[in-house]
Amino acid sequence: MTVEMRQHFTRLVILWLFSFSFAEHDTKKRLRPKSEPFFCCGPWYTELVQVFLISMRKTEHNVSGFTLIELLITIGILAVLATVTVLVMNPTELFAQARDSQRISDLGTLNKATLFYLGFASDTNLAGDQENCGGATCSCGGYFWATAPGAERGTQFTFSVVVTVDTATLREVNGTGWMPIDFTALADFGGSPLTVLPIDPTNSVSGTALEELVYKYRCNTDNGQHYEINANMESERYSQNGGRDVESNTKDGGNKDEVYEVGNIPGLSL
Ligand SMILES: [Ca+2]
Numbered sequence: 001m002t003v004e005m006r007q008h009f010t011r012l013v014i015l016w017l018f019s020f021s022f023a024e025h026d027t028k029k030r031l032r033p034k035s036e037p038f039f040c041c042g043p044w045y046t047e048l049v050q051v052f053l054i055s056m057r058k059t060e061h062n063v064s065g066f067t068l069i070e071l072l073i074t075i076g077i078l079a080v081l082a083t084v085t086v087l088v089m090n091p092t093e094l095f096a097q098a099r100d101s102q103r104i105s106d107l108g109t110l111n112k113a114t115l116f117y118l119g120f121a122s123d124t125n126l127a128g129d130q131e132n133c134g135g136a137t138c139s140c141g142g143y144f145w146a147t148a149p150g151a152e153r154g155t156q157f158t159f160s161v162v163v164t165v166d167t168a169t170l171r172e173v174n175g176t177g178w179m180p181i182d183f184t185a186l187a188d189f190g191g192s193p194l195t196v197l198p199i200d201p202t203n204s205v206s207g208t209a210l211e212e213l214v215y216k217y218r219c220n221t222d223n224g225q226h227y228e229i230n231a232n233m234e235s236e237r238y239s240q241n242g243g244r245d246v247e248s249n250t251k252d253g254g255n256k257d258e259v260y261e262v263g264n265i266p267g268l269s270l
């Protein structure tokens with residue numbers, strides 16, 4: 001590629017970037033600064049882009065192409081704008097929000113499936129028939145279930161044993177998965193409402209109990225018909241006091257402001 005071809009190519013790429021982000025065509029097909037750029041800010045950008053466009057037009061009529069200084073300034077501006085864009089968008093928070101959206105959706109799915117099971121199964125058993133509670137059959141009386149080993153009980157939680165199952169069966173819906181309910185008992189009503197049990201998108205128990213990113217479940221001893229499922233939000237947006245707070249007890253009806261609780265008694269100690 002000759003020097004002239006490289007100069008033309010560079011001009012085309014930069015012009016395209018500016019056209020896409022900061023400029024638009026007027027009725028005479030001439031580029032001008034956008035009236036509203038895609039990200040923010042103040043009138044400073046208008047002058048900046050105008051200077052650049054004037055430079056581009058001069059260059060179009062000047063066989064010498066860009067000077068080194070112009071090219072360096074342009075690269076510098078693009079670098080600054082890229083940095084500002086990353087800071088404004090905060091990709092770490094955006095990814096956390098996406099995982100939280102998944103958690104909210106998963107708990108909604110699990111809650112509906114459990115309510116369906118309670119409403120239609122002929123012989124409901126919210127603690128299932130698992131025998132991995134210290135060798136004994138589990139009951140609602142002393143256990144809670146979690147999607148990963150090592151999950152801690154909540155600060156108010158008076159029960160002591162956390163139940164986890166092998167990774168191989170973690171997502172089974174027949175009572176051997178992380179939730180002990182046998183959803184296949186709904187065969188007369190179209191079968192299990194779930195094909196697999198969802199698990200937390202991170203599924204990590206590192207840190208304190210309030211930093212754990214796992215799903216938890218327990219049922220109550222009163223009549224074996226009450227349960228709670230919860231998850232921990234990690235984004236600012238969905239956490240307690242965030243813009244879309246789902247964790248505060250005034251929002252979810254639970255008893256722990258630091259986690260999102262669903263179920264027919266979300267106020268259980270979990
Ligand atoms: Ca809560």
Ligand SMILES: [Ca+2]
Nearest residue numbers: 232233258259
């Ligand atoms: Ca939280």
Ligand SMILES: [Ca+2]
Nearest residue numbers: 266267268270
């Ligand atoms: Ca609770």
